[in-house]
Amino acid sequence: MMVSPRWLAVLGCCLVLSAQAGESVANFATQVPLTLSGEGPWYRLDLPLAVQLHARQADLADVRVFNAAGEAQAYSLTREQAPSGERLQLHEVKWFPLYDSADAGSAVPNVRVQSNAAGTLVQVQPSSQLEAGEEVRRGWLLDASAIKAPLQQLILDWSSEQDGFQRFSIEASDDLQHWQAWGEGQVARLSFADERVEQHEVALPGQRARYLRLLWQTPQAAPVLTSAQLQSLTTSSPVQPLVWSEPVAGNRTQAGEYTWQLPMGLRVERLQVQLTEANSLAPVTLAGRRDSSLPWQTVSSGLLYRLTQNGQDVVQDQLQLPGQVVQQLKLTVDDRGGGLGAEVPSVRYAVRATQLVFLARGAGPYRLALGSSSEKTASLPLATLIPDISPKRLESLGQARVEEGTLVVSPVQTPLPLNQGTDWKRLGLWAVLLLSVLFLAAMAFSLLRKPAVKP
Incomplete structure (x- = not known):
């Protein structure tokens, strides 16, 4: 039976109307009101992790923004960086000792610095002459001026x-005058059970800096460095910061083995294991997988500890992951270190922040909707949504945020009235769709009743 182009056009209109009618706020199980500030019509929203976890698709294809009339807004979603767009590079850097007098306490050493025209350090000396035997090596100054990418990791030898822990503060500067705190670092060299356990890596915040200053806290005198390396990360677009989850409870599957189930598949980059008992020491191996039908794959290993030294707790409770998608995690503990105690530890995981930019059209209030297993992604490239976009322009966009009191979201079983009165536009679309279907059914019935033409 031949169908004329006229009927094909009618059928195409029906499909288009069906797609338009299907993009409804009622199709999304969770809705969160948004508060806008600043100048529009584009607004930037940093999606809280607690809200993201209400999505039903791992790639957040079921995220939308609606206005008061229930109309979907054009948007662009920026998630964590894809591994294919990243390039890790390891750099050998020069290091210079920082000396001060033994009675200087925790004061920052004053130094004279000489550098060449490119900013590369040539010489670092104390600002005043120290007597022999009075000087103490307080730390080290690292020259990262040749590295143009954000710094991800510090590796020391x-x-x-004697064995033990080395604790130091980390500061960053571009001019050797103004310093920004980058937290603390810990490295260790330990011997136990006839084996040697060493930790050389320290995570950095993923920012650029020309110089790093390491000042020792425990012990007060810094050891002699034999190697200093920095790992940088180059990406095609700016890296979003890490955001941390709430604690996740786990299960003990057997002695020395623990598992945790995440709410959905996530690109986890850091894992923090709760160490509740003092003087815990545990070499561990971490495995991950997307679901229980797949084999476990090792994603990280390291040394976790919570030890008391000089009346203070020395804690290393984090593992670094490669950022591949996992939903289940398994930690295997080498029990020769004493294990993690009687209780099953909880964990917190860190993923890259997710940012949503939308073009506000129509009247507010606006709301974020998510939680649909059938919706397809509608995210536009950011350059399409904002044709003249630039990093400076992005920073100047209006802000949208989820109010703290609305983070508890409720499933929606029936359409919520976003405005008063009847939505005649949507009713009209459904009426046209229904009439079109009835018309096609009548046409098909008429063709079936028509007697066949005899040859």
Whole structure:
């Protein structure tokens, strides 16, 4: 039976109307009101992790923004960086000792610095002459001026007469005058059960800096460095910061083995294991997978500890992951270190922040909707949504935020009235769709009743 182009056009209109009618706020199980500030019509929203976890698709294809009339807004979604767009590079850097007098306490050493025209350090000396035997090596100054990418990791090697922990503060500067705190670092060299356990890596915040200053806290005198390396990360677009989850409870599957189930598949980059008992020491291996039908794959390993030294807790409770999608995690503990105690530890995981930019059309209030297993992604490239976009322009966009009191979202079983009165536009679309279907059914019935033409 031949169908004329006229009927094909009618059928195409029906499909278009069906798609338009299907993009409804009622199709999304969770809705969160948004508060706008600043100048529009584009607004930037940093999606809280607690809200993202109400999505039903791992790639957040079921995220939308609606206005008061229930109309979907054009938007662009920026998630964590894809591994294919990243390039890790390891750099050997120069290091210079920082000396001060033994009675200087925790004061920052004053130094004279000499550098060449490119900013590369040539010499670092104390600002005043120290007597022999009075000087103490307080730390080290690292020259990262040749590295143009954000710094992700510090890797140190050192010589020391005895095993133990090395704790130091980390500061960053571009001019050697103004310093920004980058937190604390810990490295360790330990011996137990006839084996040697060493930790050389320290995570950095993923920012650029020309110089790093490491000042030792425990012990007060810094060891002699034998190697200093910095790992940088280059991406095609700016890296979003890490956001941390709430604690996730786990299960003990057997002695020395623990598992955790995440709410959905996520690109986890850091894992923090709760160490509740003092003097815990545990070499561990971490495995992950997307679901229980797949085999476990090792994603990280390291040394976790919570030890008391000089009346203070020395804690290393984080593992770094490669950022591949996992929904289940398994931690295997080497029990020769004493294990993690009687209780099953909880964990917190960190993923890259997610940012949504939308073009506000129509009247507010606006709301974020998510939680649909059938919706397809509607995210536009940011350059399409904002043709003249630039990093400076992006920073100047209006802000949208989820109010703290509305983070508890409720499933929606029936359409919520976003405005008063009847939505005649939507009713009209459904009426036209229904009439079109009835018309096609009548046409098909008429063709079936028509007697066949005899040859």
